Amino acid sequence: MDDSVKHTTAGTGTGSTDTVLIVVRGPSGAGKSSTAARIRSAYGRGLAIVGQDHLRRDVLRERDVPGGANIPLIGLVAQHALDAGFHTIVEGILDADRYGAMLADLVASHRGRSYLYYLDVGFEETVRRHATRPLSAEVSAEQMAGWYRPLDLLPGGVEHVISEDSTLDDTVTRILTDTALTPPGWTPRP
Template identity: 75%
Template structure:
């Protein structure tokens, strides 16, 4: 078993440019200390400098870091594209082993919207819409109905507010930014 019965596990998945990192940053800002962030991009691209390949080392590292944080009493957010085919089995095991409550969200954004959002990001020059087309998997949900789908029309503050309310992680007096 992983984590304490009081710990909360949140998974935020979706295509590139869907807003996962922005949502996670706002969750961290709202909650503060005690919330660990396990970012796929940081572990895969920065720590390991690994391509996203089947059986990649980053899959086990994401699992290990999330379990470690949960075991040490941190509420934990795992975020990334986390394609269902590659990461689904690891995420399903993590959720099954977690003794606390788990909440999984899929930011369901169509390809045109991901390209539009990507163009506004600081890393827009790092990869092109053509690169994104290779990675894009429409409605890439995990099997078993584990995820709550957040549609493209849910704004950043609305999405963050929903997750904080669902999980019970909203600090006293927290209100969404206008």
């Protein structure tokens, strides 16, 4: 069953009918970056990761604010990767209020298949996971509480919700299976 978000764009658009766009959203510490990295590791070359944290914090050194410069930059980098023929994962907290319009435009313009996932992880679990990351020395649980939005879904029911009970391996297997991005020799687990 193909439950990708489909859009038909005559002539112009982003990517091609062969490119796959994956969006992985969720709260801080939910496992978005780990999921994206593991998918690329399993798939191999030909898959780009567009990370919100990298573009916002490292490239622009910008706070996450409404109308921030990182929002269109994320969309632009994802479009470029898709246009260059890369399957593309956009990952980050990507707050629905701030990033929803950009993500909707990206999906609407994409000529290939698009899959959107939300990692639904409770606040206590995000804090536990965050404590295992180097960033925990810079970002406190109190700061994380200010960012946390429970079940911050995009409008229209376009996202597949993955619960905190899903292991990293299970999440990666599900996304690779859903998207049919199966590298040679890869076999999904039963």
